[in-house]
Every structure is written in structure tokens, then in C-alpha cells.
Amino acid sequence: MAMTTKSPPRERPVLDSLRRDRRAWFALPVLALLVLAAATAPFLDDAVADTDTDNLLAGPSAAHLLGTDELGRDILVRVIAGALVTFEVATIAVGLALVLGTALGLVAGYRGGWVDSVLMRVTDGLLAFPLLVLALTVVAALGPGLRNALIAIAVVTTPRFARLVRGEVLSLRTREWVSAARIVGVGTPTILVRHLLPHLAGTLLVFAALQASTAIMAEASLSFLGLGVQPPQPGWGGMVASGTAHLDSTWALSVFPGLAILLTIAAFNLLADAVRDALDAHRPVLSPIR
Amino acid sequence: MTAYLIRRLAQLVPVLIVVSMVLFALLRLLPGDPTTEILGQEASEADRAALRADLGLDDPVWLQYLNWTGGALTGDLGRSWLTNEPVGAVILDRLPATVELGLIAIVLTVLIGLPAGIIAAVRSRTKTDAVMTTASVFALSTPHFYLAALLILVFGLWLRILPPSGYVPFTEDPLQNLLHMVLPAITIGSTIIAVIMRQTRGSLLAALGEDYVRTARASGLAQRRIVTVYALRNAVVPVVTVAALQIGALMSATVVTEAVFTVPGMGTLIVNAIFSRDLPIVQGAVLVVVVFVLLVNLLADLVYARLDPRITY
Numbered sequence: 012m013a014m015t016t017k018s019p020p021r022e023r024p025v026l027d028s029l030r031r032d033r034r035a036w037f038a039l040p041v042l043a044l045l046v047l048a049a050a051t052a053p054f055l056d057d058a059v060a061d062t063d064t065d066n067l068l069a070g071p072s073a074a075h076l077l078g079t080d081e082l083g084r085d086i087l088v089r090v091i092a093g094a095l096v097t098f099e100v101a102t103i104a105v106g107l108a109l110v111l112g113t114a115l116g117l118v119a120g121y122r123g124g125w126v127d128s129v130l131m132r133v134t135d136g137l138l139a140f141p142l143l144v145l146a147l148t149v150v151a152a153l154g155p156g157l158r159n160a161l162i163a164i165a166v167v168t169t170p171r172f173a174r175l176v177r178g179e180v181l182s183l184r185t186r187e188w189v190s191a192a193r194i195v196g197v198g199t200p201t202i203l204v205r206h207l208l209p210h211l212a213g214t215l216l217v218f219a220a221l222q223a224s225t226a227i228m229a230e231a232s233l234s235f236l237g238l239g240v241q242p243p244q245p246g247w248g249g250m251v252a253s254g255t256a257h258l259d260s261t262w263a264l265s266v267f268p269g270l271a272i273l274l275t276i277a278a279f280n281l282l283a284d285a286v287r288d289a290l291d292a293h294r295p296v297l298s299p300i301r
Numbered sequence: 302m303t304a305y306l307i308r309r310l311a312q313l314v315p316v317l318i319v320v321s322m323v324l325f326a327l328l329r330l331l332p333g334d335p336t337t338e339i340l341g342q343e344a345s346e347a348d349r350a351a352l353r354a355d356l357g358l359d360d361p362v363w364l365q366y367l368n369w370t371g372g373a374l375t376g377d378l379g380r381s382w383l384t385n386e387p388v389g390a391v392i393l394d395r396l397p398a399t400v401e402l403g404l405i406a407i408v409l410t411v412l413i414g415l416p417a418g419i420i421a422a423v424r425s426r427t428k429t430d431a432v433m434t435t436a437s438v439f440a441l442s443t444p445h446f447y448l449a450a451l452l453i454l455v456f457g458l459w460l461r462i463l464p465p466s467g468y469v470p471f472t473e474d475p476l477q478n479l480l481h482m483v484l485p486a487i488t489i490g491s492t493i494i495a496v497i498m499r500q501t502r503g504s505l506l507a508a509l510g511e512d513y514v515r516t517a518r519a520s521g522l523a524q525r526r527i528v529t530v531y532a533l534r535n536a537v538v539p540v541v542t543v544a545a546l547q548i549g550a551l552m553s554a555t556v557v558t559e560a561v562f563t564v565p566g567m568g569t570l571i572v573n574a575i576f577s578r579d580l581p582i583v584q585g586a587v588l589v590v591v592v593f594v595l596l597v598n599l600l601a602d603l604v605y606a607r608l609d610p611r612i613t614y
Binding site: 132133135136137139140141142143144147148149150151152224228231232235236237238248251252254255258259262265266269272273274276277280281284 | 315316317318319320322323324327328438439441442443444445446447450451453454458549550551552553554556557560561571572574575576578580583587590591594595
């Protein structure tokens with residue numbers, strides 16, 4: 012007697028898991044809002060600089076929904092425009108570290124030998140620095156500014172990706188499909204890109220989301236200290252800093268930009284958790300022998 | 302154990318070489334002439350040349366590196382470009398405030414993070430657990446400078462029960478010193494408290510699923526005794542390691558937090574030295590911080606061995 016159970020078509024189990032995950036339902040709208048705000052930032056150039064000199068450090072009103080700062084600039088407009096810097100940190104700085112770190116990790120893990128030894132000793136040395144302390148040191152050498160802050164964050168994040176990818180490659184490179192490719196004469200670059208990289212995609216996605224949250228926190232801290240985004244460009248960290256002088260009168264000046272940072276970082280953290288759990292639940296069993 | 306200790310200390314050598322090279326290279330990357338920083342724009346070329354020779358800037362780069370690391374090994378980190386004070390003395394002056402902040406943060410972690418993790422594990426899959434786990438995500442997502450601003454706003458300005466910023470040396474007035482340390486210590490501790498809570502919850506839950514816990518339950522032991530005597534002892538071992546790995550994050554937090562609360566510690570020292578382009582201070586202070594982090598991690602590995610009798614070296 013044949014048991015004919017008709018299961019619903021499930022072609023994308025990972026996406027289905029995510030759809031049922033409350034963390035994803037928090038994270039994705041917040042990140043969509045971040046992208047939207049960053050996209051509108053170029054059109055806000057005039058509004059960002061516009062000073063309402065009759066209303067310095069004003070509270071919320073119909074004209075300025077969140078109030079104004081010490082120069083009479085609209086806080087809401089500047090919070091929206093400030094999303095661009097955070098978006099650049101998550102894409103440019105983390106993207107750079109992802110590409111560089113993955114390339115270094117692939118080569119170190121696959122080649123082994125002295126290349127691996129040298130790269131990993133350098134990685135150990137860089138990872139010995141507390142993240143923000145190394146970023147500060149790099150900015151100390153390059154000078155303050157957003158571009159240098161992005162470089163500093165890429166520098167401190169790259170070894171983290173390199174370490175992760177190298178570890179994964181070490182366990183993958185002895186697998187049968189890699190040996191098979193090597194035996195039939197597939198070149199090393201092709202093996203790295205076609206036979207190893209695809210297996211790292213999920214892990215890298217989760218790790219990149221986590222690193223984005225760390226990177227956003229680091230950039231905001233640098234800018235808060237006055238070493239990242241320079242005025243008058245709006246950035247959330249710098250806005251919180253300028254607000255700390257007026258906490259007793261206009262607390263909105265610090266509180267709202269800070270809230271924007273908090274929600275963005277929480278969104279990246281929760282997205283990473285949700286995607287990791289979804290991937291873990293549906294990880295294909297590649298081979299019973301490890 | 303001694304052999305293990307020697308092996309671990311030997312492993313630190315390549316790490317420290319890379320760290321010192323990075324710090325040295327970053328200083329040499331700096332555009333411009335350090336003699337301008339020290340003597341000012343108007344100094345004569347002869348004075349500059351004399352100072353360059355004095356600082357060893359005319360030596361080959363490898364010799365400069367060896368001089369710097371050689372000095373560092375004997376405790377001589379050079380002199381401040383700004384005040385000409387020995388860097389080592391400046392650091393010793395700033396160390397107590399940072400160490401005190403770190404210690405209070407760790408005490409808070411043990412008092413809050415550990416019990417919170419135990420409660421969340423014992424009440425797992427209840428509302429209490431959900432609230433605490435969510436709270437820990439947001440604690441991990443809050444930048445320290447932002448938490449600092451919020452704490453100053455609520456406790457310093459609205460409720461007026463704690464000083465909003467500043468620092469009083471312990472030797473001057475112990476009570477005022479502690480009162481000034483409360484908000485910065487909570488700020489710095491927020492991350493590590495959340496991390497320890499999550500780690501304690503996770504490893505206690507794992508321990509509670511073990512066979513020996515089932516046996517203890519079957520023998521009719523009280524839940525309280527099972528948790529505190531049987532499960533917790535095994536659960537706490539990974540917590541120690543995770544706590545030690547957080548020491549780097551703790552130092553990152555300290556840098557920003559000290560700046561917000563104007564605590565004269567290592568963090569404000571580094572940040573102010575960056576602004577005044579006093580690079581010997583940056584180099585020396587960062588080196589001390591990194592060495593400290595490495596030593597704490599080493600210590601944690603040794604404690605790990607003590608806590609878990611299954612580990613032998």
C-alpha cells in the first residue's frame with residue numbers, strides 16, 4: 012500500500028523559513044528604509060544645509076517634525092540624509108573587505124605552505140588589535156575624513172573575512188569534487204571560484220551582515236569622536252556628538268540620529284541570525300565523510 | 302603546564318612582531334615632517350636638521366624600527382612630541398582610570414550578565430526568556446557613545462542622581478570617584494553583559510540537556526541544586542573563554558566611553574594624541590593596549606584548564 016502524500020512544492024525552503032521568521036520581518040523593512048533614505052540623500056543637498064535662523068535648537072513643530080539643531084537645520088532632513096554615510100559603510104567598506112578578505116582566505120587556505128603561514132601571521136597580528144583601536148590608529152596615520160574612515164574600516168574588517176574563508180577552505184579542499192576537478196586538470200583559479208566559492212556563499216552572507224553591523228558601529232564611533240564624517244556633511248555619529256552639548260535643552264538632536272544607528276545595527280544583527288538559522292535548517296548534506 | 306605556558310608565550314612572538322611592524326609602519330606613512338609638529342612652522346632648517354638627527358629620523362628605516370622595538374622591550378617608548386614627557390610615564394599616569402573602569406564593568410557583568418543568563422536558560426521558551434534575549438540583541442546593537450548620551454540624559458540631567466561626566470581620583474574622594482564611574486562602567490559593560498548573558502544561557506541550556514542532569518532529576522534532586530551544582534559548573538567553562546575574548550571589545554568601548562564622560566584614561570589619551578598628532582603617544586598607548594589584550598587571553602586559557610579537569614596539557 013503506497014503512501015501517496017502530496018507535499019506542497021517547496022523549491023525555496025530557505026526563503027520559506029525566512030518568511031516565517033519575525034526577526035526577518037523586523038530587519039528587512041528597516042534595511043529597505045535605510046536604502047530608500049540613502050537614495051533620497053542626493054536630492055536633499057539644499058534642505059540639509061538650509062538654516063532656519065529664527066528657530067535654533069527648536070523643539071518638534073509642524074515646520075520641523077523633530078526640531079532643529081544649533082544652526083537651525085532640520086533634524087529629520089539631516090537624519091534621512093545621514094543614511095547615505097551608513098549605507099556607504101555597509102556597501103563600500105564591508106564590500107571591499109569581503110572581496111579582499113575572501114581572495115586572501117581562498118589563496119591561503121588552498122595553497123597552504125608559506126603563503127598561508129605569512130598571511131595568517133599577519134592576520135593574527137591585525138586581529139590582536141581591538142577593532143576600534145586599530146581603526147583609530149589607521150585614521151591617525153591617514154588623517155580624519157569619511158574616505159579615510161572607510162579605508163580604516165576595510166583594513167580592520169579584511170582579516171576577519173580572510174580568517175573565516177581560510178578555515179572553510181581548509182575543510183573543503185580535500186573533498187572529492189575538488190580532488191576530482193584537480194585530477195582532470197582544472198586550473199587553480201577555476202577551482203577557487205567555481206568549486207569552492209559557491210559553497211561559501213551562505214556563510215559569507217551571514218558573516219557580511221554581522222560585519223556590516225560592526226562596521227557601522229565603528230564608523231559612527233569614529234565620526235562621533237570627530238575623526239570620520241566632517242561637518243557640514245550629515246552623518247549619524249557626528250549628529251549625536253553635536254547633540255551632546257545640548258542634551259539638557261534639545262535632546263532630540265542626539266536621540267533620533269542615535270536611534271537610527273541602533274535600529275540599523277539591530278536590523279543587520281537580526282538578519283544575520285535569521286539567515287543563519289534558515290540556512291542551518293536546510294543545509295544540504297554534501298558528503299557523509301568529513 | 303609549564304611547557305604549555307612556554308609554548309603559548311612563544312606563539313605570542315610572531316603576533317607581537319606583526320603588531321609592532323603595523324604600528325611602526327603607520328607612523329612612517331604619515332605625510333609631512335614630524336619636526337614641523339614638534340618645533341612649529343617657523344623653526345630654522347638647522348634646528349630641524351639637529352632634531353631629525355636627535356630623533357634618529359636620518360637612520361635607515363630598519364634601524365629606526367629596531368631602535369623603537371628595542372626601546373619598547375626595555376620599557377622606553379620614546380618621548381611625547383608635544384610635551385617631551387616620556388611616553389611610558391604618561392601611560393602609567395592614565396592607566397589607573399581605565400583599569401578601574403574595566404574592573405567595575407567586569408563586576409557588573411558577573412552581577413548582571415551571569416544571573417540573567419541563568420534565569421533565561423531556566424525559564425527558556427517563556428516570556429521572560431524572550432524579553433531578555435531581545436534586550437540582549439538591542440544592547441549589542443547600541444553604540445557606546447549613544448548609550449552614554451542616553452544615560453547622561455536620564456540619570457545626570459533628568460533624575461539628577463548621578464554626575465553626568467567628569468572624574469575624581471580614588472585617592473582624593475573614594476565615594477565621588479565611584480559615583481563618577483557608575484555611568485561609564487554601565488556603558489562599557491553593556492556589550493559584555495549581553496554577550497555573557499547569551500553565552501551563559503546557551504551553554505547552560507546545553508548542559509541541562511545532558512544525561513547526568515537527567516540522572517540527577519530522576520534521583521529527585523531539587524531543580525535549584527541541579528542547576529547550581531551540576532549544570533552550572535560545566536556551563537561556566539566556555540563562558541570564561543568568551544568573556545576573555547571580549548576584552549578587546551571592552552577596550553574599544555572604553556576609548557569612546559572615556560571621551561564622552563571625559564575620564565582621563567587610555568582612551569582619551571589615544572584620541573587626544575591623534576588630534577594633536579602626537580604619534581609616539583599613539584604608538585605607545587596602542588601597543589600597551591594590545592599587549593594587555595593578548596595577556597588577558599593567555600590568562601583565560603590557563604584559567605580554562607583549571608576549571609575543566611578534563612583538559613590536560
